[in-house]
Each structure stands twice: as C-alpha cells, then as structure tokens.
Amino acid sequence: MTEKQSIREKMKAFRKAMDPLEKKTREKRLCEGITEYLFDLSFQEILCYYPMPLEIDLRDAYKKWEDGGRKLFFPVTSKDDLSFFSPHSFDGFSEGPMRVMEPVSREEPFIYHEKTLCIVPGLAFTKEGMRLGYGKGYYDRFLSKYPGMITLGVCFEEQVFDELPCDGSDVLLNFVMIA
Secondary structure: OOHHHHHHHHHHHHHHHOOHHHHHHHHHHHHHHHHHHHHHOOOOEEEOOOOOOOOOOOHHHHHHHHHOOOEEEEEEEOOOOEEEEOOOOOOOEEEOOOOOEEEOOOOOEOOOOOOEEEEEOOOEEOOOOOEEOOOOOHHHHHHHOOOOOEEEEEEOHHHEOOOOOOOOOOOOOOEEEEO
C-alpha cells in the first residue's frame, strides 16, 4: 500500500467513526465561516460539490448563498473529465457514474471568469493548500485548466497533515477552511 493509499484509508476510517452530532455541529460552523468569507468577497459564481456519504455537507450554506445572489454549479464526471453545471433546483440531482450526485440539467454550463470560487472536497489537506483526494485526479485536471481560479478546501482538523505526498499533477489550493 502506498503512502497516499494509507492516508486515504485512515481518513475514510476517521470520517466513518465520527459522531454524527459532532459532525453536524462542526459542519454548521464551517458553513457559517465560509458564508462570512463569501459575503466579504465578491464571488458571484461558486463551484460546489454534492457531498458523498461521510463528506463534509455544505448544503445548508448552498441555499443561503443562492438566496444571496450567488450562482451555484455542481460537478459532472465523464470518462476522465470534470465539468460543472447549474442544477436549477436542489431537487435536480441524480447519481452519476462515479456514484456522486450530479445535476440532471446540463443546460447551463459553467463558463470561467475571475469572480469564481471553487470549493474542493478531499480526504486530507495541509494548511498550505496541498490536497489528497480520492485518487482519480478529476479536480487536479480540472483546476489545472484554470490556474487563476480561487480554490478553497474544506476539512475537519483531523484531516490536516503537516505534509502530504504529492506529485507534479497535484494542484495547490489557495485556502483551506478547517472545522
């Protein structure tokens, strides 16, 4: 087992063992922190993620952001690619090929511009912005196409490492918000 695989397994076990009430409390704090951050800045479009089981759930904040005039987009996976679309409704999701909930509507694709924030899920992070994902490279490939995009990783403090193994394809995030 590689070092990356070992960390992934450790973080999956941590999330599985986490007390659901504690998780919800910490997610609420994280949602409030990100919302404050967003409204202090002028991001008009936010690339979000629909949480897989045990991932940090930001859906409570998504509605506030949308009500506050932000346009939200969610990922859709294809063979080796990640693209983002607006769901038009929080009921408009279905399970995609990677077992991740994806927007059903593909009518409104994300088009990059400077006022976009991408919130990036992951299994482990460093405070400096290194991220360890699930190993398929979708976010790293996507983010490498938009080097000017502002990126924000979200995690619990137990998911923060001093160092993570990385290679040339790993994209450094601008910020990491920790609950």
